[in-house]
Amino acid sequence: MPLPIRFDAIIIGSGQAGNPLATALAKAGRKVAVIEKYLLGGSCINYGCSPVKALLASAERVHQVATAADYGVQAGTPKPDFPAIIARKDAIIQHKRDGVRANLSEEQTGISVLMGHARFRSPRVLRVQLDSEETQELTAPLIFINTGTRAAVPPIEGLAESGFLTNVDILDLKQLPEHLLILGGGYIGLEFGQMFRRFGSRVTIIDAAKNLLEREDDDVCQTMRQQLEADGVEFVLEAEVRRVSRNADGEYTLTASTPDGERRLRGSHLLVAVGREPNTDDLGLETTGVETDEKGYVLVNERLQTNVRGIYALGDVHPGPQFTHLAYDDYRVVRDNILHRKRRSAKARPLPYVVFTQPQLGRIGLSEKQARHEKIAYRVATMPVRVVGRAQETSLTDGFMKVLVDDKNHILGATIFCEQGGEIMSMIQLAMAGGLTCDDLQNTVFAHPTWAEALNNLFAKLVKAG
Numbered sequence: 001m002p003l004p005i006r007f008d009a010i011i012i013g014s015g016q017a018g019n020p021l022a023t024a025l026a027k028a029g030r031k032v033a034v035i036e037k038y039l040l041g042g043s044c045i046n047y048g049c050s051p052v053k054a055l056l057a058s059a060e061r062v063h064q065v066a067t068a069a070d071y072g073v074q075a076g077t078p079k080p081d082f083p084a085i086i087a088r089k090d091a092i093i094q095h096k097r098d099g100v101r102a103n104l105s106e107e108q109t110g111i112s113v114l115m116g117h118a119r120f121r122s123p124r125v126l127r128v129q130l131d132s133e134e135t136q137e138l139t140a141p142l143i144f145i146n147t148g149t150r151a152a153v154p155p156i157e158g159l160a161e162s163g164f165l166t167n168v169d170i171l172d173l174k175q176l177p178e179h180l181l182i183l184g185g186g187y188i189g190l191e192f193g194q195m196f197r198r199f200g201s202r203v204t205i206i207d208a209a210k211n212l213l214e215r216e217d218d219d220v221c222q223t224m225r226q227q228l229e230a231d232g233v234e235f236v237l238e239a240e241v242r243r244v245s246r247n248a249d250g251e252y253t254l255t256a257s258t259p260d261g262e263r264r265l266r267g268s269h270l271l272v273a274v275g276r277e278p279n280t281d282d283l284g285l286e287t288t289g290v291e292t293d294e295k296g297y298v299l300v301n302e303r304l305q306t307n308v309r310g311i312y313a314l315g316d317v318h319p320g321p322q323f324t325h326l327a328y329d330d331y332r333v334v335r336d337n338i339l340h341r342k343r344r345s346a347k348a349r350p351l352p353y354v355v356f357t358q359p360q361l362g363r364i365g366l367s368e369k370q371a372r373h374e375k376i377a378y379r380v381a382t383m384p385v386r387v388v389g390r391a392q393e394t395s396l397t398d399g400f401m402k403v404l405v406d407d408k409n410h411i412l413g414a415t416i417f418c419e420q421g422g423e424i425m426s427m428i429q430l431a432m433a434g435g436l437t438c439d440d441l442q443n444t445v446f447a448h449p450t451w452a453e454a455l456n457n458l459f460a461k462l463v464k465a466g
Contacts, residue, residue, distance in 0.1 A: 004125050004137035007033045012118045012126070012283070013146035015042025016327040017314035017334075019100060021144065024335045026109045033112040033138055034104060035128055040113070041100040043148050043316075044324040047168040050096055052191060054089040055171070056356055059198040063231075063358070066198075070395060080199045082176040089171070114138075119284035123308050127284075144334070145298055145306075146314045147283065149276035149322065154183075154241075162246040164270045167192075177201045177269035181252060183241060184273035185212040187355050190224065192271060193233050194357050204234040204265060206241060206256065213355075216415075217368050219382070219400065220361065223417060227359065227398055236265060244270070278317050293319060302345040303337050304330055323353055352429050354422035359385075359399045362425025365413025365432060366404055378404045378412055381461035385418040388454040394419065401454060403428070405462050409437040420451050427452055438462040 008030035011018040018034060019041070026032045039046045058080070068075035104113050116130035118138075125139045151166035153159065165173075167188055180196050182189045185207035197203040205212075205228075211221040212235075225235060239256040246252050254265040280296045290306045291299045298306055298313035305312055312334060315327035329349060336342040355361040371378045386397040399418035405411055411432045416425045431441055438459035446453035 002137075004139035005033075007031045007112070007138060007140040009033075009142040009144065010035065010126060010138055010140040011144045011146055013037075013042065013148060013279075013315070013317075014040045014100070014104070014113075015146050015148055015315050016044050016324050017331040018042070018144060018146035019104065020328070021146075021314070021331045021334060022111050023103065023109060024331075024339060026111050028339050032110070033114060033140070035114045035116065035118040035126070035138075037115075037117045037147075039097065040104065041097055042146075042327075044327075045093065045096045045100065047171055049324055051089050051093050051171050052167075052195075053356060054092045055085065056191065056195055058085045058088065059195040060358060062198050080176070082199065083174065085199070086171075086173070117282070119282065120287045121284065123288045123290075123311060141310050142312070142338075143310060144312045144314055145280075145283070145317055146327075147279040147317050149278050149316045151272060152275040152277040153272065154274050156241055156244055158244040159272070162244045162252065162270070164244075164272045166272060170269075170271055173269075177267075179204070179267040180269045180271060181206065181254060181265060181267035182271045182273060183207075183254070184271075184275070185209065185235070185237070186273060186275070187213070188273040189271070190228065190355060190357055192273070194228055194231055197228075197231050197233050202234075202267075203232070204236060204267065206236045206239050206254065206265065208238065208240050210238050212237075215367075215369070216361075216363075217402075219402070220367075220415060220417060223399060224355075224357065224361065227357065230398075236263065239263065276316065276322060280317060300346075302347040303343075304334055304346050321351055321353070323351075325352070350429060350432070352425060354425065356422070359396070359418045360416075360421035362416040362421035362423075363414070364425050364429045365411065367413060367415060368402075368404065371404060371412060376406075376412065378406060379462055380404050381458055383454065383458045383461070385454075387457075388418075388451065390449045390451050390454070391419065393449060401458050403438070403458055403462065405438050409439055409462065410435070411438065418451070424451055424455070427455070 009025050010033045011022050012035050014034050014036040022032050022034050062078045062080050065075045065078035104111050116128045118126045118128045121127050128136045179202040182193050182205045185205050193203045193205050212224055213221050239258045241254050241256045243255040252267050252270045256263050278296045290308050297319045300313050300318045314330040316322040333344045333346045336344040352364045382402040385391045385399045391397045396419040402415040404413045414428045442459040442463050
């Protein structure tokens, strides 16, 4: 085999960290290669944020039509056209894919894009099995692992043989499920559960935990369950699924142990959403000496460097919260450290996130559960959304707002579970970044009537309490 082709940097995976990093390095004059096994753009564009939120938008329209009479509008019964809904999603995603391909065009950027599977032969050499069935070897002093994760498959008897849907497969269904069983009550399961219920499927969510979203505070877990039950989603909690089978007609049967005894749950489709696992098992990491944890995630320091000089890990493939915005910030950390000589850390950064159910759950900073676990003193104020003027006027009165502050009235964290919860949370994040206190926010003049002006009353509670 000829000598490896030399690059200044090689990026394995074209996700939200890898693509902008490739562009930044190329603009700085580096010779860069990007290797992608599946689809350019990574999980966010292809089977994560973008397609799911496009489908959620259609589900929200269905709900608006179904509830139009509550606003004095006679709109009739909504009739979701599921193939048209999927086609709209596909058009949006194809546009994004085309944009990524154009942005990585070698003619425009000088970046070499190779479609195929990469494996390490040594810490500096990769062998790429191209889609064309040819093989190439590449070498570089800097190699970035950006391979992401895939759906974890629990070791349940009969599951593999019966077949099931993952978060990738369910996006390309041609027909609406009659009864969708969802194994897993986390963020993915809840978003898909509400979505397909609003499209018209019967939905049952099964989870081994006592509460949904176990990492969240109890008030969040309870309110989330109430909201989805109001939509008609069924829950079977504290259920350990022991067996899965599928009959000749394609119907699934899940046999589960529950506090009330054994239950058999039947449905037309099964989505498995019990967690993620890293795409590191077929990278040849054993030839590099790169350390991983017991689950296969690549261990990194605050600058996202592995224990092997010149090899980095970006995005979901290293331990920690798995969110697109954090993967993008991984790019900024590496860019600034390598190109701008800054000492930027991936550890010292805020963690905002949103669960895109309706209402949305927006979270930033500490929850009460986390504050207690870390033994951090706090004061808390909670306000039901039903008292907010904007909520009353729009009849979107479900949920609550909650904020934690320290003894100096600095904001420690916020939970905003209401309409536009993600946007309101982002305002609080900006206040935290600017060092504003609850005293500052209770006296801020917000436009009326907006959701944001509710923050006046919420923070006023903390000023009085202090």
